Amino acid sequence: xxxxxxxxxxxxxxxxxxxxxxxxxxxxxxxALKDVDIDILGGTVTAFIGPSGCGKSTFLxxxxxxxxxxxxxxxxxxxxxxxxxIYDKSVDPVTxxxxxxMVFQKPNPFPKSIYDNVAYGPKIHGLTKSKAELDQVVxxxxxxxxxxxxxxxxxxxxxxxxxxxxxxxxxxARAIATSPEVLLMDEPCSAxxxxxxAQVEELIDELRSQFSVVIVTHSMQQAARVSQRTAFxxxxxxxxxxxxxxxxxxxxxPRTESYITGRIG
Amino acid sequence: MSIxxxxxxxxxLAVLGFILGRQRALSAVGGDPRTLHSLPGYYGWxxxxxxxxxxxxxxxxxxxxxxxxxxxxxxxxxxAADVASYGSTQLVMADVRRxxxxxxxxxxxxxxxxxxxxxxxxxxxDMRGRLAEVGVALGSNVAPSVLEAAKEYxxxxxxxxxxxxxxxxxxxxxxLGFALWRIDPRQRARNLVEQFTLVxxxxxxxxxxxxxxxxxxxxxxxSVHFFKLYDFRxxxxxxxxxxxxxxxxxxxxxxxxxxTLYVSFIALLVSVPVGLMAAIYLSEYAGKKVRAFAxxxxxxxxxxxxxxxxxxxxxxxxxxxxxxxxxxxxxxSSSSSVMTAGLVMGIxxxxxxxxxxxxxxxxxxxxxxxxxxxxxxxxxxxxxxxxLPAALPGIVGAILLAASRxxxxxxxxxxxxxxxxxxxxxxxxxxxxxxxxxxxQLTGDxxxxxxxxxxxxxxxxxxxxxxxxxxxxxLVIVRKYRxxxx
Ligand SMILES: Nc1ncnc2c1ncn2[C@@H]1O[C@H](COP(=O)(O)OP(=O)(O)OP(=O)(O)O)[C@@H](O)[C@H]1O
Ligand SMILES: [Mg+2]
Numbered sequence: 152x153x154x155x156x157x158x159x160x161x162x163x164x165x166x167x168x169x170x171x172x173x174x175x176x177x178x179x180x181x182x183a184l185k186d187v188d189i190d191i192l193g194g195t196v197t198a199f200i201g202p203s204g205c206g207k208s209t210f211l212x213x214x215x216x217x218x219x220x221x222x223x224x225x226x227x228x229x230x231x232x233x234x235x236x237i238y239d240k241s242v243d244p245v246t247x248x249x250x251x252x253m254v255f256q257k258p259n260p261f262p263k264s265i266y267d268n269v270a271y272g273p274k275i276h277g278l279t280k281s282k283a284e285l286d287q288v289v290x291x292x293x294x295x296x297x298x299x300x301x302x303x304x305x306x307x308x309x310x311x312x313x314x315x316x317x318x319x320x321x322x323x324a325r326a327i328a329t330s331p332e333v334l335l336m337d338e339p340c341s342a343x344x345x346x347x348x349a350q351v352e353e354l355i356d357e358l359r360s361q362f363s364v365v366i367v368t369h370s371m372q373q374a375a376r377v378s379q380r381t382a383f384x385x386x387x388x389x390x391x392x393x394x395x396x397x398x399x400x401x402x403x404x405p406r407t408e409s410y411i412t413g414r415i416g
Numbered sequence: 417m418s419i420x421x422x423x424x425x426x427x428x429l430a431v432l433g434f435i436l437g438r439q440r441a442l443s444a445v446g447g448d449p450r451t452l453h454s455l456p457g458y459y460g461w462x463x464x465x466x467x468x469x470x471x472x473x474x475x476x477x478x479x480x481x482x483x484x485x486x487x488x489x490x491x492x493x494x495x496a497a498d499v500a501s502y503g504s505t506q507l508v509m510a511d512v513r514r515x516x517x518x519x520x521x522x523x524x525x526x527x528x529x530x531x532x533x534x535x536x537x538x539x540x541x542d543m544r545g546r547l548a549e550v551g552v553a554l555g556s557n558v559a560p561s562v563l564e565a566a567k568e569y570x571x572x573x574x575x576x577x578x579x580x581x582x583x584x585x586x587x588x589x590x591x592l593g594f595a596l597w598r599i600d601p602r603q604r605a606r607n608l609v610e611q612f613t614l615v616x617x618x619x620x621x622x623x624x625x626x627x628x629x630x631x632x633x634x635x636x637x638x639s640v641h642f643f644k645l646y647d648f649r650x651x652x653x654x655x656x657x658x659x660x661x662x663x664x665x666x667x668x669x670x671x672x673x674x675x676t677l678y679v680s681f682i683a684l685l686v687s688v689p690v691g692l693m694a695a696i697y698l699s700e701y702a703g704k705k706v707r708a709f710a711x712x713x714x715x716x717x718x719x720x721x722x723x724x725x726x727x728x729x730x731x732x733x734x735x736x737x738x739x740x741x742x743x744x745x746x747x748x749s750s751s752s753s754v755m756t757a758g759l760v761m762g763i764x765x766x767x768x769x770x771x772x773x774x775x776x777x778x779x780x781x782x783x784x785x786x787x788x789x790x791x792x793x794x795x796x797x798x799x800x801x802x803x804l805p806a807a808l809p810g811i812v813g814a815i816l817l818a819a820s821r822x823x824x825x826x827x828x829x830x831x832x833x834x835x836x837x838x839x840x841x842x843x844x845x846x847x848x849x850x851x852x853x854x855x856x857q858l859t860g861d862x863x864x865x866x867x868x869x870x871x872x873x874x875x876x877x878x879x880x881x882x883x884x885x886x887x888x889x890x891l892v893i894v895r896k897y898r899x900x901x902x
Contacts, residue, residue, distance in 0.1 A: 217790060220782075220786065220789060222704070245789075245792055247792075248790055248791065248792040249791070249792025252790065252792075255783065255786060255790065257783055261787060261805075262802070262805055262806045263801075263802075271793075271801065272792065275791070275793050275801075276792060322787070325787075325791065326790075326791065329792065
């Protein structure tokens, strides 16, 4: 939080990649997300922070329509990607999810080899022309996710045999191999040691040049280190959204202030 | 006293023991259960167990041993010449037991007392006629030695029965007394009950295992008899199956095995793809309402008795296949065919495959699906690349279960494929399977000790080996897969 870099952090783009207006989510009777308006900017890392159960994951899942797979979830309001309503009937959720990738809160490697886990997206979307090219994509993705050195000798071992933190990085590699335009990461460092965390944060910063990144985190330090924008959620409301430096140094809302100083959570 | 009555008395004593034991434990500590090692009920149970278990074990053992001992004792009284006229000791003893049972009724009928009964002589009275009057019809006149044996049998079994009742009741009382005497606040009654539970559970699983071994052993024994009468080379290497009940049959195994495998193969060819895809539809695509209707509807298929499937094969499918496929294609004119039986059996197996696979697919965690959807995969890509590989061990299990069913199925084959043992590749020919032949050989008219009948056991053993091999293969596949993905 007292990281000095945040003050001179600049947002590289002001164009909104995704915009959300009046988003409401209900799980059956439970009103989980209330009237969220937000602009996710292109070429930016946006951090979602807030206490457990406040709806961060829920909102993230709205951005690539993963809530479609939850039968009791109902999403109202409008979310646009590059000016196009993603909940419009003409939009195919499958192609949308290829453009808006996601790393889940719980690592969920497929019961396949490490290689096949990473190659999964490129294969189903036909992103590579040859085996050599696919090998290349797998290698770069694993390198970016800081996993290459640990698995390069056992690419054909099952992905489910990795440790929890390795699985988390495998899921990150899997998501970036598909080269989405927006990458949603739900607590990607929750099971990582400080070194792997630093590597993933480096990756996130690097990804910013190609994608917009949205990251959910419970670590205020991490939000401060990697993001340019921060959104604070509380009890289903988007309480405050703005430049990371401003949120951490000069929050407008008393709830934000008490959260980042550790009084609610 | 009958065995049932003795059991009841022992159980009554045990219940009494429970009550007394509980009270004694409580009174030993002045009514404060906290100072007892175990809850008061456990002391009650310990008395209950000490009373009932040894007594009932004794009862069971006695009931098993007594007839054998009695038989061998009484059989020794009959001279060899009389045994020879009956054919075998078993046959004489059967008569002895029937006469012994009949003697009571004879005595009642003629108003005889015990001494009168003892004075009955086979050479002076018409025992056969007297026994027939009370409903015991005998094949021949009663030889004097047989009547004496029957009298001995009757009196001895009466004495032994009384002895058994006394011994069992004494054992129960001794157990009761001993258990009551050893009750003490520090006694670990709870652990005793725990140990008994363990023995009980282990005993039950032993029963299951022992039964399997027993069945296999009986198959092996009878098969050995068969191979003494019939050369095993002819059984394993001959390609002809033509039992003649007059003797001189050829009992080659292969036509039957071929028929079994062929029918099962067609059945699996029908049931596995259809069942699996139905399961995928139900678990991955169908909405709640469709699922609520379709799943039970498919499972109704599983509740239809196989004889009804057999009728369906005989009346509908067989003639249909013959008129529309076999005859136009010039492949034969029989309405019973491997194809008929295979198709109908395949339909029967669909619910097996589908409902098992459906459960297994549902057990694949939702996070797998999320991961795949999150990368922009469609439903069918997700199913093909993520869900099926994850569910494969279970699905293999389901398929092998279906295969065992197919191999063991009899009714549909009799009615759909006929009873002619043939080695043929034409699926529209009538063929038959191992199970069908087991039934027809065992229910044939030849005597039991002929190879034509005993072959049924060798066939049964072969079938058992096949399903065993199938299970082993399944285990190996599943384990290999598990290793890779867990
Ligand atoms: N699949 C679901 N079905 C029903 N209710 C759900 C579901 N997922 C989330 N919820 C509810 O929605 C609310 C918000 O949950 P969400 O997962 O978005 O929280 P979160 O902010 O991500 O919390 P955490 O930091 O613990 O991950 C919670 O009250 C939760 O109970
Ligand atoms: Mg969450």
